[in-house]
Amino acid sequence: MTLSWFQIFRLGLVQACLGAIVVLMTSTLNRLMVVELSLPVVLPGFLVALHYGVQITRPNWGHLADQGGNRTRWIIAGMGLLALGGLGAAFAIPLLETHFGLGLALSLVAYAVIGLGVGASGTSLLALLATATAEHRRPAAATITWLMMIAGIALTAITAGKFMDPYSHARLLVIVAIICTGAVALTTLAVWGIERRVIIRPAPAPIRFRDGMREIWADTRARHFTFFVFLSMTAYFMQELILEPYAGLVFGYTPGQSTQMSGAQNGGVFLGMVLVGVAASGFRLGSLRAWVVAGCLGSAVMLVAIAGASFWLLPLVPLVVALGFFNGMFAVAAIGSMMQLAGEGVDKREGTRVGLWGASQAIAAGFGGLTGAALVDLARSLLPVADAFGAVFLFQATIFIASAALAARIMSPRPQALMVPGE
Numbered sequence: 001m002t003l004s005w006f007q008i009f010r011l012g013l014v015q016a017c018l019g020a021i022v023v024l025m026t027s028t029l030n031r032l033m034v035v036e037l038s039l040p041v042v043l044p045g046f047l048v049a050l051h052y053g054v055q056i057t058r059p060n061w062g063h064l065a066d067q068g069g070n071r072t073r074w075i076i077a078g079m080g081l082l083a084l085g086g087l088g089a090a091f092a093i094p095l096l097e098t099h100f101g102l103g104l105a106l107s108l109v110a111y112a113v114i115g116l117g118v119g120a121s122g123t124s125l126l127a128l129l130a131t132a133t134a135e136h137r138r139p140a141a142a143t144i145t146w147l148m149m150i151a152g153i154a155l156t157a158i159t160a161g162k163f164m165d166p167y168s169h170a171r172l173l174v175i176v177a178i179i180c181t182g183a184v185a186l187t188t189l190a191v192w193g194i195e196r197r198v199i200i201r202p203a204p205a206p207i208r209f210r211d212g213m214r215e216i217w218a219d220t221r222a223r224h225f226t227f228f229v230f231l232s233m234t235a236y237f238m239q240e241l242i243l244e245p246y247a248g249l250v251f252g253y254t255p256g257q258s259t260q261m262s263g264a265q266n267g268g269v270f271l272g273m274v275l276v277g278v279a280a281s282g283f284r285l286g287s288l289r290a291w292v293v294a295g296c297l298g299s300a301v302m303l304v305a306i307a308g309a310s311f312w313l314l315p316l317v318p319l320v321v322a323l324g325f326f327n328g329m330f331a332v333a334a335i336g337s338m339m340q341l342a343g344e345g346v347d348k349r350e351g352t353r354v355g356l357w358g359a360s361q362a363i364a365a366g367f368g369g370l371t372g373a374a375l376v377d378l379a380r381s382l383l384p385v386a387d388a389f390g391a392v393f394l395f396q397a398t399i400f401i402a403s404a405a406l407a408a409r410i411m412s413p414r415p416q417a418l419m420v421p422g423e
Contacts, residue, residue, distance in 0.1 A: 001198045002134040003141070012145040013190040014075060014125050016152030017183035018118060021086045023153040024176060025051070025114055028160065029089055036167070037097055043104075047089075047111045049370065054115025055362035059213060061120045062127055062355025071124040071131075071351065072195045078121025079187040083180035085113030090176035094169040115362075121187070123358050127351035130339040132198040136281060139288060142335040143277025150270060216353055224410040225341055229360040232296065232334065232403035236327060237368035238396045239303075242376050243320065246389045250310050261317050265324035272328025280336070288337045289411035295330025296404035302326060303397040307390035337411055372396070 003011070030044040061078070065071045088110030095103030125145075133141045160175050216222050247253040247261055272295070279285040286294075302323040309316050338357055372392060379388035 003129070003132045003137070003194070003198055005137075007194050007198070008129070008133065008137070008141045008144055009148075010190045010194060011125060011129060012148035014079070014121065014187050015145045015149035016155075017079060017187050017190075018082065018122060019149040019152035020156040020179055021082050021183055022114070022118065023156055024160065024179065025086060025089050025111070027157065028164075029093060032093055032172070033096065037093070039096065047107055049366045050108065051111045051115040051118070052362045052366035054112050055119045056359045057116060058119040058123045058358035058362065059352055059355035061123045062351030062353070062358075063213075065124045065127055065351040070195070071128045072191050074124035075121050075128070075191050076184075076188050078117045078119070078124065079184050080117070081113055081120060082117025083184050085110045085115075085117055086176055086180045088113065090173055093172060097169075119355075119358065119362075123351060123355045126335075126339070126354045126358070128195065130354060132195075133339060135340065136284070138281075138339045139291075139333065139336040140277045140281030142339060143273050143281075143332050146332055146335065147270065147273055147277075150266065154266075213352065213356070216356060221341060221410055222353060222356070224406070225338070226356055226360050228403060228406045228410060229334070229338075229357045230364045231399060231406065232330070233361045233364035234368040234371070235296075235299070235396050235399035235403060236331065237365045238372035238399070239323075239393070240369045241373045242389065242392065245376075246306075247316060250386045250389060251316050253316075261320055264317055265320045268321040268324025269328035269331070272325040272330075273332040275325075276329050276332045276336075280333070287411075288333050288340065289407060291333035292330055292337060292407045292411065293404045295326050295328075295333060296400045296407065298326030299323060299330060300397040300400040300404070303393045303400065307393035307397070310386045310390075334407075337407075341411075 026048050030048070033039045033044045061074065065074045088106055092103045092106040092110060095106055097103070129141055129145065130138075156179060160179065163175055164171065243265075244253075244258040244262060247258045253261065276291050276295075280288065280291060302319055305312075305314060306316070306319050306323065308314070309319060338354065341353070375392045375395065376388055379391050382388070383391065
C-alpha cells in the first residue's frame with residue numbers, strides 16, 4: 001500500500017501546524033519587538049536567522065528517523081519541541097521589556113529550540129511522504145502539503161490578529177499557548193496510525209551518521225541536487241527583504257499598499273503550486289524537471305521586468321504576482337523532485353537525504369535574505385535607488401538561470417542499469 005489521498009491530506013495538517021507556530025515567531029513577535037518594545041530591527045532579524053541556522057541539524061534528525069524506522073514519533077516529538085520553543089519566545093516578550101538580559105537569553109534558547117523542532121518534525125514528515133507516496137502522486141502530494149502550510153500561516157495570522165487587540169502581554173501568552181497546544185494535539189491525531197497502515201520497508205542496517213552522510217555524498221545526483229537546492233533557494237529568498245522596500249522607495253507605495261502587494265504575490269505562489277499539482281499528477285503533463293526549469297526561467301524573466309519596471313513604466317503588482325506564480329511552480333516541482341530523488345539511492349535512507357537537502361534550504365533561506373539586503377545597501381551607496389535595486393534583481397535572475405541549467409542536467413531519469421530492482 002501507498003498513501004491514500006486522505007492520508008496525504010492528514011499529513012498536510014502537520015505542515016499547517018508547523019506554519020501556524022512559525023508565523024507567530026517570525027511575524028507577530030518580530031513586530032512586537034520592533035514596534036511595541038522599540039528594539040532594533042536587527043534583533044528579531046538575528047533570532048529568525050538563528051532558527052534557520054539551527055536547521056543545519058536536519059540531516060541528523062533524518063538519520064535518527066531512518067535508524068529507528070519510526071518516523072511518526074519524530075514528527076510528534078519535533079512538534080512538541082517547536083511548541084515549547086514558541087511558548088518560550090512568547091514568554092520572552094514581557095521579559096525583554098522589564099529584564100532585557102534575561103529576555104534576550106530566553107529568546108536565544110527559544111528560537112534555537114524552534115529551529116530544532118522544525119528540523120525534527122519537518123524532515124521526518126517529508127521522509128515519510130517520500131517513502132510512502134506513489135510516484136505519480138508525488139507532485140500533487142507536494143502541492144497539497146505546501147498549500148496546507150500556507151493555509152495554516154494565513155489562518156493563524158488572521159485569527160490571532162483578531163484576538164490580539166487590545167494588545168497585552170497576557171493576551172499574547174494565552175493566544176500562543178492555545179495555538180501551540182492545538183498544534184501538538186492536531187499533529188498527533190493527524191499522523192497516528194498512518195505509518196503502520198502503509199507498507200514501509202524495514203529500517204536500513206544501523207550505521208554511524210558520518211558514514212551514512214559519506215555514502216549519500218558519494219552519490220553524484222544527491223550531491224548535485226544539494227547544490228541545486230542551495231542555489232535555487234538562495235535566489236528564491238533573495239527578494240524577501242527588499243521587494244517591499246523597493247515598492248516604497250521607487251514606486252511610492254504606502255505600507256498598506258506594499259503589504260497588499262506581498263499578499264498578491266503569495267496568491268501567485270498558490271496558483272503556481274496548484275497548476276503543477278493538477279497538471280503533473282492529474283493530467284500527467286510534463287516532467288518535474290520541465291516544471292522546475294520552467295519555473296526558474298519564468299522567475300528570471302519576471303525579475304528582469306521588475307528591475308526595469310520604473311524605466312519602462314510597467315505596473316509593479318502584476319509583475320510581482322507573476323513572479324510569485326513562477327516561484328510557486330518551481331518550488332512545488334522541486335519538492336516533488338526531492339521526494340522522488342530521496343528514494344533513488346541504493347542505501348534507502350530517505351530521512352538523511354531529505355535532511356541534507358532541508359539543511360541546504362534553511363541555510364540558503366538565511367543567506368539569500370541577508371545577501372539581498374546587504375547587496376542593496378552596498379549598491380545604494382554607489383548607484384541611484386532604482387538602479388541599486390534593479391542590479392540586485394538582475395543578479396537574482398542570473399542565479400535562477402544557473403539553477404535552471406543545473407536542474408536540466410541533474411534531474412534526468414537515472415539510467416536503468418543504476419536502479420535497484422523494483423524502482
